[in-house]
Amino acid sequence: MLFHVRMDxxxxxxxxxxxxxxxxxxxxxxxxxxxxxxxWRHIWRIAGExxxxxxxxxxxxxxxxxxxxxxxxFPYMKILVxxxxxxxxxxxxxxx
Amino acid sequence: MLFHVRMDxxxxxxxxxxxxxxxxxxxxxxxxxxxxxxxWRHIWRIAGExxxxxxxxxxxxxxxxxxxxxxxxFPYMKILVxxxxxxxxxxxxxxx
Amino acid sequence: MLFHVRMDxxxxxxxxxxxxxxxxxxxxxxxxxxxxxxxWRHIWRIAGExxxxxxxxxxxxxxxxxxxxxxxxFPYMKILVxxxxxxxxxxxxxxx
Amino acid sequence: MLFHVRMDxxxxxxxxxxxxxxxxxxxxxxxxxxxxxxxWRHIWRIAGExxxxxxxxxxxxxxxxxxxxxxxxFPYMKILVxxxxxxxxxxxxxxx
Amino acid sequence: MLFHVRMDxxxxxxxxxxxxxxxxxxxxxxxxxxxxxxxWRHIWRIAGExxxxxxxxxxxxxxxxxxxxxxxxFPYMKILVxxxxxxxxxxxxxxx
Amino acid sequence: MLFHVRMDxxxxxxxxxxxxxxxxxxxxxxxxxxxxxxxWRHIWRIAGExxxxxxxxxxxxxxxxxxxxxxxxFPYMKILVxxxxxxxxxxxxxxx
Amino acid sequence: MLFHVRMDxxxxxxxxxxxxxxxxxxxxxxxxxxxxxxxWRHIWRIAGExxxxxxxxxxxxxxxxxxxxxxxxFPYMKILVxxxxxxxxxxxxxxx
Amino acid sequence: MLFHVRMDxxxxxxxxxxxxxxxxxxxxxxxxxxxxxxxWRHIWRIAGExxxxxxxxxxxxxxxxxxxxxxxxFPYMKILVxxxxxxxxxxxxxxx
Amino acid sequence: MLFHVRMDxxxxxxxxxxxxxxxxxxxxxxxxxxxxxxxWRHIWRIAGExxxxxxxxxxxxxxxxxxxxxxxxFPYMKILVxxxxxxxxxxxxxxx
Amino acid sequence: MLFHVRMDxxxxxxxxxxxxxxxxxxxxxxxxxxxxxxxWRHIWRIAGExxxxxxxxxxxxxxxxxxxxxxxxFPYMKILVxxxxxxxxxxxxxxx
Numbered sequence: 031m032l033f034h035v036r037m038d039x040x041x042x043x044x045x046x047x048x049x050x051x052x053x054x055x056x057x058x059x060x061x062x063x064x065x066x067x068x069x070w071r072h073i074w075r076i077a078g079e080x081x082x083x084x085x086x087x088x089x090x091x092x093x094x095x096x097x098x099x100x101x102x103x104f105p106y107m108k109i110l111v112x113x114x115x116x117x118x119x120x121x122x123x124x125x126x
Numbered sequence: 127m128l129f130h131v132r133m134d135x136x137x138x139x140x141x142x143x144x145x146x147x148x149x150x151x152x153x154x155x156x157x158x159x160x161x162x163x164x165x166w167r168h169i170w171r172i173a174g175e176x177x178x179x180x181x182x183x184x185x186x187x188x189x190x191x192x193x194x195x196x197x198x199x200f201p202y203m204k205i206l207v208x209x210x211x212x213x214x215x216x217x218x219x220x221x222x
Numbered sequence: 223m224l225f226h227v228r229m230d231x232x233x234x235x236x237x238x239x240x241x242x243x244x245x246x247x248x249x250x251x252x253x254x255x256x257x258x259x260x261x262w263r264h265i266w267r268i269a270g271e272x273x274x275x276x277x278x279x280x281x282x283x284x285x286x287x288x289x290x291x292x293x294x295x296f297p298y299m300k301i302l303v304x305x306x307x308x309x310x311x312x313x314x315x316x317x318x
Numbered sequence: 319m320l321f322h323v324r325m326d327x328x329x330x331x332x333x334x335x336x337x338x339x340x341x342x343x344x345x346x347x348x349x350x351x352x353x354x355x356x357x358w359r360h361i362w363r364i365a366g367e368x369x370x371x372x373x374x375x376x377x378x379x380x381x382x383x384x385x386x387x388x389x390x391x392f393p394y395m396k397i398l399v400x401x402x403x404x405x406x407x408x409x410x411x412x413x414x
Numbered sequence: 415m416l417f418h419v420r421m422d423x424x425x426x427x428x429x430x431x432x433x434x435x436x437x438x439x440x441x442x443x444x445x446x447x448x449x450x451x452x453x454w455r456h457i458w459r460i461a462g463e464x465x466x467x468x469x470x471x472x473x474x475x476x477x478x479x480x481x482x483x484x485x486x487x488f489p490y491m492k493i494l495v496x497x498x499x500x501x502x503x504x505x506x507x508x509x510x
Numbered sequence: 511m512l513f514h515v516r517m518d519x520x521x522x523x524x525x526x527x528x529x530x531x532x533x534x535x536x537x538x539x540x541x542x543x544x545x546x547x548x549x550w551r552h553i554w555r556i557a558g559e560x561x562x563x564x565x566x567x568x569x570x571x572x573x574x575x576x577x578x579x580x581x582x583x584f585p586y587m588k589i590l591v592x593x594x595x596x597x598x599x600x601x602x603x604x605x606x
Numbered sequence: 607m608l609f610h611v612r613m614d615x616x617x618x619x620x621x622x623x624x625x626x627x628x629x630x631x632x633x634x635x636x637x638x639x640x641x642x643x644x645x646w647r648h649i650w651r652i653a654g655e656x657x658x659x660x661x662x663x664x665x666x667x668x669x670x671x672x673x674x675x676x677x678x679x680f681p682y683m684k685i686l687v688x689x690x691x692x693x694x695x696x697x698x699x700x701x702x
Numbered sequence: 703m704l705f706h707v708r709m710d711x712x713x714x715x716x717x718x719x720x721x722x723x724x725x726x727x728x729x730x731x732x733x734x735x736x737x738x739x740x741x742w743r744h745i746w747r748i749a750g751e752x753x754x755x756x757x758x759x760x761x762x763x764x765x766x767x768x769x770x771x772x773x774x775x776f777p778y779m780k781i782l783v784x785x786x787x788x789x790x791x792x793x794x795x796x797x798x
Numbered sequence: 799m800l801f802h803v804r805m806d807x808x809x810x811x812x813x814x815x816x817x818x819x820x821x822x823x824x825x826x827x828x829x830x831x832x833x834x835x836x837x838w839r840h841i842w843r844i845a846g847e848x849x850x851x852x853x854x855x856x857x858x859x860x861x862x863x864x865x866x867x868x869x870x871x872f873p874y875m876k877i878l879v880x881x882x883x884x885x886x887x888x889x890x891x892x893x894x
Numbered sequence: 895m896l897f898h899v900r901m902d903x904x905x906x907x908x909x910x911x912x913x914x915x916x917x918x919x920x921x922x923x924x925x926x927x928x929x930x931x932x933x934w935r936h937i938w939r940i941a942g943e944x945x946x947x948x949x950x951x952x953x954x955x956x957x958x959x960x961x962x963x964x965x966x967x968f969p970y971m972k973i974l975v976x977x978x979x980x981x982x983x984x985x986x987x988x989x990x
Contacts, residue, residue, distance in 0.1 A: 031282050031283055031284075032170060032283070033283075033305070033365075034170065034172075034179050035366065042331060043906060043969060043970075057215070058214070058215045061215045062215060062217050065215075065216070065217045065218065066217060072181075072216075072218065072221055073213045073215060073216050073221065074128060074130065074181075074210040074211070074212070074213055074216075074221060075210065075211045075212065075213040075214070075959060076130075076208055076209075076210065077208075077209040077210065077211050077897075077955045077956075077958050077959045077962070077975050078899065078958065078959060078962040078963075078973040078974070078975040079973060079974075079975075080963075082213055083130050083208070083210065085168075085170075090223050090307070091223055091224070091225075091305040091306060091307040091365045092223075092307040092308060092365075094305070094307075094365050094366065095307045095363060095365045095366060098365070098366040099366075099368075105331060106331075109366040109367060110366070110367075111304075111305055111365050111366040111367075112172055112173075112179070112303075113172075113173040113225070113283040113286070113303055113305050114170040114171065114172060114173065114179065114283060115170070115171045115173050115282070115283040115284040115286075115287045116170070116171065116284060117169045117170055117171040117178055118154070118171070119153070119154045119157045119158060119161075119169060120161070120168075120169050120170075121158050121161045121162060122161065122168065125168055125169065125170060127954050127955055127956075128955070129845075129955075129977070131846065138811060139234060139297060139298075171287060173225075173283045173284075173286050173287045173290075173303050174227065174286065174287060174290040174291075174301040174302070174303040175301060175302075175303075176291075186895050186979070187845045187895055187896070187897075187977040187978060187979040188845075188895075188979040188980060190845050190846065190977070190979075191843060191845045191846060191979045194845070194846040195846075195848075201811060202811075205846040205847060206846070206847075207845050207846040207847075207976075207977055208975075209897070209955040209958070209975055209977050210955060211954070211955040211956040211958075211959045212956060224362060226362065226364075226371050235426060235489060235490075249407070250406070250407045253407045254407060254409050257407075257408070257409045257410065258409060264373075264408075264410065264413055265405045265407060265408050265413065266320060266322065266373075266402040266403070266404070266405055266408075266413060267402065267403045267404065267405040267406070267479060268322075268400055268401075268402060269400075269401040269402065269403050269417075269475045269476075269478050269479045269482070269495050270401075270419065270478065270479060270482040270483075270493040270494070270495040271493060271494075271495075272483075274405055275322050275400070275402065277360075277362075304364055304365075304371070305364075305365040306362040306363065306364060306365065306371065307362070307363045307365050308362070308363065309361045309362055309363040309370055310346070310363070311345070311346045311349045311350060311353075311361060312353070312360075312361050312362075313350050313353045313354060314353065314360065317360055317361065317362060319474050319475055319476075320475070321475075321497070321557075323558065330523060378415050378499070379415055379416070379417075379497040379498060379499040379557045380415075380499040380500060380557075382497070382499075382557050382558065383499045383555060383557045383558060386557075386558040387558075387560075393523060394523075397558040397559060398558070398559075399496075399497055399557050399558040399559075400495075401417070401475040401478070401495055401497050402475060403474070403475040403476040403478075403479045404476060416554060418554065418556075418563050427618060427681060427682075441599070442598070442599045445599045446599060446601050449599075449600070449601045449602065450601060456565075456600075456602065456605055457597045457599060457600050457605065458512060458514065458565075458594040458595070458596070458597055458600075458605060459594065459595045459596065459597040459598070459671060460514075460592055460593075460594060461592075461593040461594065461595050461609075461667045461668075461670050461671045461674070461687050462611065462670065462671060462674040462675075462685040462686070462687040463685060463686075463687075464675075466597055467514050467592070467594065469552075469554075496556055496557075496563070497556075497557040498554040498555065498556060498557065498563065499554070499555045499557050500554070500555065501553045501554055501555040501562055502538070502555070503537070503538045503541045503542060503545075503553060504545070504552075504553050504554075505542050505545045505546060506545065506552065509552055509553065509554060511666050511667055511668075512667070513667075513689070513749075515750065522715060570607050570691070571607055571608070571609075571689040571690060571691040571749045572607075572691040572692060572749075574689070574691075574749050574750065575691045575747060575749045575750060578749070578750040579750075579752075585715060586715075589750040589751060590750070590751075591688075591689055591749050591750040591751075592687075593609070593667040593670070593687055593689050594667060595666070595667040595668040595670075595671045596668060608746060610746065610748075610755050619810060619873060619874075633791070634790070634791045637791045638791060638793050641791075641792070641793045641794065642793060648757075648792075648794065648797055649789045649791060649792050649797065650704060650706065650757075650786040650787070650788070650789055650792075650797060651786065651787050651788065651789040651790070651863060652706075652784055652785075652786060653784075653785040653786065653787050653801075653859045653860075653862050653863045653866070653879050654803065654862065654863060654866040654867075654877040654878070654879040655877060655878075655879075656867075658789055659706050659784070659786065661744075661746075688748055688749075688755070689748075689749040690746040690747065690748060690749065690755065691746070691747050691749050692746070692747065693745045693746055693747040693754055694730070694747070695729070695730045695733045695734060695737075695745060696737070696744075696745050696746075697734050697737045697738060698737065698744065701744055701745065701746060703858050703859055703860075704859070705859075705881070705941075707942065714907060762799050762883070763799055763800070763801075763881040763882060763883040763941045764799075764883040764884060764941075766881070766883075766941050766942065767883045767939060767941045767942060770941075770942040771942075771944075777907060778907075781942040781943060782942070782943075783880075783881055783941050783942040783943075784879075785801070785859040785862070785879055785881050786859060787858070787859040787860040787862075787863045788860060800938060802938065802940075802947050825983070826982070826983045829983045830983060830985050833983075833984070833985045833986065834985060840949075840984075840986065840989055841981045841983060841984050841989065842896060842898065842949075842978040842979070842980070842981055842984075842989060843978065843979050843980065843981040843982070844898075844976055844977075844978060845976075845977040845978065845979050850981055851898050851976070851978065853936075853938075880940055880941075880947070881940075881941040881942075882938040882939065882940060882941065882947065883938070883939045883941050884938070884939065885937045885938055885939040885946055886922070886939070887921070887922045887925045887926060887929075887937060888929070888936075888937050888938075889926050889929045889930060890929065890936065893936055893937065893938060
């Protein structure tokens with residue numbers, strides 16, 4: 031089941047660079063593991079912003095919630111989830 | 127080059143059903159041809175709304191504009207375009 | 223899987239009363255059948271507005287989309303869907 | 319009498335973890351007691367957000383206000399209340 | 415129990431003057447009867463707008479909903495209800 | 511002359527409790543004196559929020575401004591003023 | 607007593623030109639009479655929009671409301687009123 | 703050439719009173735000098751808010767920008783500029 | 799003097815194609831004449847929308863207003879004007 | 895390929911003046927280098943605001959993203975990107 035997610039990141043300006051770097055490293059590892067497992071289908075950077083549009087493929091709303099609240103950057107994010115479904119015009123098998 | 131597009135459709139309530147059906151048929155054909163050509167990378171229905179999120183892969187802003195204004199339903203749509211770029215965390219080759 | 227849905231109804235002022243009455247009758251029947259089947263878990267009127275908050279319990283985003291677009295009043299509605307999940311503090315078994 | 323309440327929580331990033339944990343523990347206990355008493359009819363987590371939709375069943379606006387301002391997390395919340403009433407299409411006895 | 419209500423009126427520009435005049439006459443009578451009964455506690459015109467702020471004193475959300483949807487101008491109104499309660503600083507006996 | 515005022519209070523989370531308590535005490539005294547003088551006609555708490563709707567009866571915009579900026583909590587408030595006038599449907603003598 | 611007023615005009619596209627011209631003529635005469643009487647202190651066109659910012663000097667909210675609802679274009683306007691008062695820094699005698 | 707400017711002031715709550723007082727004193731002197739020179743045509747306080755509507759009469763956008771960014775309170779202000787022009791209905795010679 | 803202008807066009811869906819085509823032809827001629835004269839410095843289409851961002855170079859707010867209200871499509875446009883001035887970092891001679 | 899970018903700058907009030915001055919100096923140098931290379935086509939100050947509208951001419955969304963996130967002031971900016979394309983009415987060769 032697919033979900034469209036927008037994440038906007040706001041890391042506090044006074045966070046020590048080292049702490050921020052480490053946090054981003056953990057975020058990247060966490061994201062890549064989920065991408066490889068297939069749960070995090072796509073991630074794109076929004077040009078000019080510290081934000082992304084992502085597509086998740088999970089079994090339930092709860093599975094999505096656990097993934098999102100587990101993000102190392104979650105405390106610094108504003109997240110908006112939109113449930114998707116297959117479009118009648120789609121010709122791709124993996125748009126479901 | 128990837129673009130995120132949201133399309134909201136508002137067909138006038140007094141449009142004859144036949145006209146609307148024909149219009150939607152043309153829209154579907156137009157979309158599927160572009161999907162097969164690779165320009166219209168993804169299309170997902172937003173649950174509960176007559177709207178979609180789509181991903182386009184085109185050579186330029188102008189190429190995108192021509193595709194979007196050529197949509198049979200364009201006169202009845204509200205469209206918002208967001209330019210995307212590869213996310214540093216992405217592991218997929220086709221997220222570019 | 224639970225979803226929170228807000229529906230705002232805008233029946234055109236020039237729709238003949240008979241047509242509107244019939245439409246609302248069909249809407250009511252459609253809603254009650256889904257309530258009895260368990261898919262439409264709750265429906266509440268928002269005081270002072272021609273709108274409702276509803277809770278749906280369905281298997282997937284697609285199942286929800288089919289139900290909502292099948293509403294006799296769908297062409298006259300603005301709908302917003304929010305995916306829900308169990309709250310860690312809930313003590314009710316059916317809040318899932 | 320039913321009320322629809324949306325609560326968005328914003329715990330300051332610099333609150334010591336221990337203090338936050340204790341606060342959330344008290345919040346949970348407070349909520350569960352009210353759920354058991356019947357006043358807090360439902361609580362659902364909004365997927366991907368530190369927020370919930372809740373349904374309260376109380377005798378008056380004042381009773382609701384006392385409950386909400388008594389929440390241990392109240393100083394960190396943005397709350398929006400919408401009064402509900404029975405929907406003419408409802409088939410459930412407890413949607414009132 | 416008190417409620418704060420904002421009503422914005424939009425009578426269609428093509429409604430025959432006679433019909434509009436009659437409608438407003440019925441609205442006035444309806445309002446005054448409720449004012450005399452005590453349910454419609456206050457009504458004030460917002461300067462420069464075809465809108466009012468009103469205070470209602472009713473037994474329940476449902477009682478308020480019935481009053482508001484019974485307004486002759488209801489189909490032409492946008493209504494927003496806010497539940498009120500006694501303010502701890504109030505010195506008036508009838509601010510409850 | 512009547513004015514509708516909405517006040518939203520945001521006391522900083524790090525204000526010492528004692529200071530806050532004293533401030534609220536002064537606010538209450540200030541409000542009650544103005545209520546007794548007739549200038550602050552009504553004050554109602556908005557259910558679930560640290561906010562109020564108030565009605566003021568003053569001689570001029572300036573008189574209102576002096577009262578509002580004199581509020582002990584003014585530095586922590588967001589205030590919105592709407593000028594009111596007598597509604598043609600009002601039956602109350604004191605709705606003016 | 608001074609008020610800041612923004613007026614946005616939306617004349618229906620299908621109004622016969624003659625009718626519109628006559629309406630605007632009456633609007634102009636009405637405005638100029640009030641300007642000469644001193645009640646309509648200033649009127650400025652907002653560049654690029656069919657809208658104006660105006661300053662009124664009237665005795666009360668009700669006086670303002672009567673003037674505004676008497677505008678020949680009132681049924682086609684969206685109006686927003688903001689009460690003003692003398693600024694402590696003003697050096698002009700007529701900014702009151 | 704006239705411009706309509708709205709200024710909203712937000713002085714940080716922790717600024718020492720002395721510093722704030724001095725800043726406001728400088729702001730007042732700066733404003734009055736410009737009022738006397740004719741560049742700052744009008745200034746009015748918005749009732750109940752720490753904000754003003756002002757009218758400037760300057761030779762160019764750049765002249766306005768220099769004036770506004772030179773305000774002692776500029777770092778604490780949110781400013782919105784709207785270009786004005788003479789209204790066809792105006793009877794005042796100085797509304798240009 | 800430079801101004802940034804956003805124009806959103808909404809031609810009524812029921813306007814005869816011939817009338818619309820003629821209108822657009824006149825709009826194009828009007829725009830190109832002003833571009834050649836130097837008053838309409840730039841015009842860019844916003845990708846995916848029937849809208850443009852333009853830069854005007856005119857002597858005054860009034861000159862801009864006359865140009866904009868003279869647009870053949872003006873009755874079908876929503877226009878927003880923002881006054882610009884030279885940026886201290888600009889290296890271009892014609893960014894003024 | 896052209897992009898319209900709005901940048902709003904919010905430098906923290908407590909940043910030491912020296913640090914801010916140095917940051918702005920680096921920002922200016924960075925901007926001017928890109929202007930000279932042709933990638934940053936235009937930059938205009940928005941009158942009265944610490945903000946600018948800019949036009950970029952780059953090869954791709956990614957090229958734009960790299961430029962924008964490389965801005966020395968990027969951590970203090972809110973940025974909004976809009977993709978542009980040539981307008982059918984444009985007579986300028988460099989509006990592409």
